[in-house]
Amino acid sequence: MTKYIYKLSPFLKETIWGWEKWVVSCHPNGPSIVDNGDLKGEALKDVEKFKEVFPILVKIIKADSVLSVQVHPDDEYARIHENSKGKTECWYILEAEKGATLISGIKKGLNKEKLRQIINDGKLEEELEETEVKPGDLIYIPSGTVHAIKGGLKLIEVQQNSDITYRLYDWGRGREEHVEQSLNVIDYTGENKGGKIENFSSLETPYFKVNKIEVKDTYKDSSKDGFNCFVVIDGEGTISCDKNSLKISKEETVYIPQGINYEIKGNLTLLKSNE
Incomplete structure (x- = not known):
């Protein structure tokens, strides 16, 4: 495999609440496509031929109304x-209407049986924790955390490479719910320690790392320890290695295989994710 820097085209998924673009994805439900180099036109899953499962999935999500x-x-x-x-996942907030909130967690003091009764009584909405967010915030959502993105938000999601979701409640829209599976996996005590990180710069989880990178002129780095992925939050510039150079701008995505020294030039902000 040639040591190119690859620009990716997303898999677009339209939904009843808005849309999501799977911008770095080897998942069979929505693989992203390589735009350039020796793998142009191929699904990203073919880049990492030495790995059984690519470890992360990165999306851009636009919510016009609340998700389940x-x-x-x-x-x-x-x-x-x-x-x-x-x-396990996290959300970097790109855009938020004034006063926008999302759901991250449930009220303290609940357990499986109490929550089941609350759901049977139709009172779950009263037990959800809402968090006000603004652009630049990061929300960490470990597995077991009850959550929902609400309308008026656009964000980058970095997650494990999995498409398993249990729908606990769907606001009366009539779609399938998975109440018992949800009750089995919820973190009732909050021991996973999810929540909002204001003035975010970095997050390290057992599954992936996420960093906010500000480039004012030149940024140099290496993927010697493993692949790097970048989503442009804002601005424009170029990213180069000894094999190629790419122009990049807002919400574009690049994938850098392991073992490349690279340089980013311009005035831009990026979200970097890797193992």
């Missing part, structure tokens, strides 16, 4: 019940 209230299992539960990886 949902929760994701951890690796052990997903392996046993879904033959899949679990799903």
Whole structure:
């Protein structure tokens, strides 16, 4: 494999609440496509031929209305019940209407039986924790965290490479719900320590790392320890290695295989993710 820097085209998924672009994806439900170099036109999953499963999935999500209230299992539960990886994720807020909120967690003092009764009584909405957010915030959503993106938000999501979601509540829209599976995997005590990170610069989880990179002139780095992915938050510039150079601008995405020294020039802000 030639050591190119690859620009990616996303897989677009339209939904009842808005849309999502799977901008770095080897998942069979929505692989992103390589735009250039020796792999032009191929699905990204073919880049990492030496790996059985690419470890992360990166999306851009635009919510015009609220998503379902949902929760994701951890690796052990997903392996046993879904033959899949679990799903820990985080959200970097790109755009937020004034006063915009999202759901991250449930009220303290609940357990499985209490929450089941609350759901049966139709009072779940009263037990959800809402968090006000603004552009630049990052929300960490470990597996087991009850969550929902609400309308008026646009964000970048970095997650484990999994498409397992249990829908706990859907605001009366009539879609399938997975109440018992959700009750089985919820983190009732908050021991996974998710939540909002204001003035975000970096996050390291057991599954991936995320960093906000500000480039005012030149930024040099290397992917010697593993692949790097970049989504442009704002601005424009170029990213180069000894094999090629690419122009990049807002919301464009690049994938850098392991073992490349690279340089970014321009005036731009990027979200970097890797293992």
